[in-house]
Amino acid sequence: MDADAIEEGRRRWQARYDAARKRDADFTTLSGDSVEPVYGPRPGDTYEGFERIGWPGEYPYTRGLHATGYRGRTWTIRQFAGFGNAEQTNERYKMILANGGGGLSVAFDMPTLMGRDSDDPRSLGEVGHCGVAIDSAADMEVLFKDIPLGDVTTSMTISGPAVPVFCMYLVAAERQGVDPALLNGTLQTDIFKEYIAQKEWLFEPEPH
Template sequence: MDADAIEEGRQRWQARYDKARKRDADFTTLSGDQVEPAYGPRPGDAYEGFERIGWPGEYPFTRGLHPTGYRGRTWTIRQFAGFGNAEQTNERYKMILAAGGGGLSVAFDMPTLMGRDSDDPRALGEVGHCGVAIDSAADMEVLFR
């Protein structure tokens, strides 16, 4: 990527970073060195392949979704949950969120992970055992209702 394109990206990122809300936190190393909000090629330097890395908050999002990284808000601690069928797991998700859970991650059962339907003979004994059984798009709608 040429130096001009990198500098345009840096300025675009910096403008978004400056406008974003940031947490009041210490961003220094244990040695007391200041940690910069983003690192990249030095101004004026070209960097082959930088378009595959990009700036924080920009496509291809290899450096996160937000221009501030975790300076804006901390990561979400998610509950990994799923069991039985979509209706049972949906009820569990609602209970977790009502109790203050900040996010959810879906645990699918082994037949679902292997692309098998619950009525497949090879799924016997594994359906909904250690994750939620999902056999169709309709099940996904129920799961996230």
């Protein structure tokens, strides 16, 4: 990337950073040295491939979603939870939120992670054991019953069947009367993590 493009990107970042709300906190090293809000090529430098790194708060988001990083807001702390059926997990979520939880993180059971219904013969013995069983939009609606999805951030560790499960989440929100544009959270679609660590993948890494 040439120097002019880099400087234009820095100006865009600076404008967003200056306009954003920042926390009143100490941003220094253990030695007391000030930590700059962003680091990058020096003015006038070229940097081959910098478009793959970019600036905080802009595509390709390799440096975070926010121009301020954690100076604006800290990360959301969520309790990873899910077990049994949707109704049981819903009770757990309400308890988490009532006790100060800042968001929800859905743990799905193995059949759901593998894209199978609970009554599939291959699901026998695994339904609701290591997470919550979600087979339909109706299940998702029960999972978040009386939890305002427009006000709560939700993380879903689902990977393989992420698209249909996310669609179920959208339906649950719409049935609550929540505009999908107000939804916030994280949808994990990392089949590499499933392939390497959890061993629950629907397809090999290459098609992903």
